Amino acid sequence: MKIVYSSYSLHNDYKNTSEPMSFGAASDISLKYIYENRLRLLPQRMRDNVKHIVLTSHKLSSVPTLRELHINTYSQLLECKTLGKAQAIFPEFREVLQANAVISKGSKNTRTMADRVPLEDLSLYILKERWAKLKTVDEVAKSLGLKNRSSIAWVMDKIRMPDLGKNYQALLKASDETLNRQIAQKVKSYNKAHPETIIAHNRMLAQSPEILQMNKDFADEMWQRMPELKKEMRNFRRDNPHIRACDFYESFWNAFPQYKKLMSDIRKEIGPSISKQYSTSKK
Numbered sequence: 001m002k003i004v005y006s007s008y009s010l011h012n013d014y015k016n017t018s019e020p021m022s023f024g025a026a027s028d029i030s031l032k033y034i035y036e037n038r039l040r041l042l043p044q045r046m047r048d049n050v051k052h053i054v055l056t057s058h059k060l061s062s063v064p065t066l067r068e069l070h071i072n073t074y075s076q077l078l079e080c081k082t083l084g085k086a087q088a089i090f091p092e093f094r095e096v097l098q099a100n101a102v103i104s105k106g107s108k109n110t111r112t113m114a115d116r117v118p119l120e121d122l123s124l125y126i127l128k129e130r131w132a133k134l135k136t137v138d139e140v141a142k143s144l145g146l147k148n149r150s151s152i153a154w155v156m157d158k159i160r161m162p163d164l165g166k167n168y169q170a171l172l173k174a175s176d177e178t179l180n181r182q183i184a185q186k187v188k189s190y191n192k193a194h195p196e197t198i199i200a201h202n203r204m205l206a207q208s209p210e211i212l213q214m215n216k217d218f219a220d221e222m223w224q225r226m227p228e229l230k231k232e233m234r235n236f237r238r239d240n241p242h243i244r245a246c247d248f249y250e251s252f253w254n255a256f257p258q259y260k261k262l263m264s265d266i267r268k269e270i271g272p273s274i275s276k277q278y279s280t281s282k283k
Helices: 009-013 031-037 044-059 066-073 075-079 083-089 108-116 119-132 137-143 153-158 166-174 177-193 195-205 209-225 229-239 245-255 257-282
Strands: 002-006 024-028
Touching: 031 044, 031 066, 031 257, 044 066, 066 075, 066 166, 075 083, 075 119, 083 119, 108 119, 108 153, 119 137, 119 153, 195 245, 209 229, 209 257, 229 245, 245 257
Parallel strands: none
Antiparallel strands: 002 024
């Protein structure tokens, strides 16, 4: 499973700083990658399941994605008839309250929801939609006849519905091939429409000492393994002066797919060790 992203400062050695120094690369969002680099972002039950699968993967014919594992883990919620039963199986939801115990039908939104799902079943319904089906808050709101997430947020707060967390949800999406393509396309479209913003943001991030050192380590290794790349980039820029700065790297990689693949392979090989070294040094 691959997720596409950009990095500004790999090409700090390439001195034309008036242009966006970015490139397309790939990072493996497999369970092994998550176990080694992102385990702290997962709910405890998922941490345990990911650890178990990674350590026993040699016995499995196939390894699920994080999203597949999550849906399988919480699928038992769909069989529960009461909130109490769900809490007995999943103690992490023991703080969730029955909606009819903490809200009444006084407001228009409450009456709208009650027309779709009885208040005594509402907490279990939201729990199933969010945790078993991985529906977004907007999707849950609309299924209850509400306009958007803002109209249901107060209910979720009242019943103490646990949040999946933005970082965990991002990992879930990135581990899924279809959703990851959608994310990559959105990022690509935004970057193309706002090149100045992306350049400024990347340059700001790149100024921290840790990030500068990480990118320097990666760049040194990259240039050492591909000494001819700088020359090819200079020649390509010279021969294609009409290409906009924000389109340069995309055009270059399209013209030289062999370099793009090699760079992706090198990043896959050395990226995790450099990131791990950086994470360890911060502890």
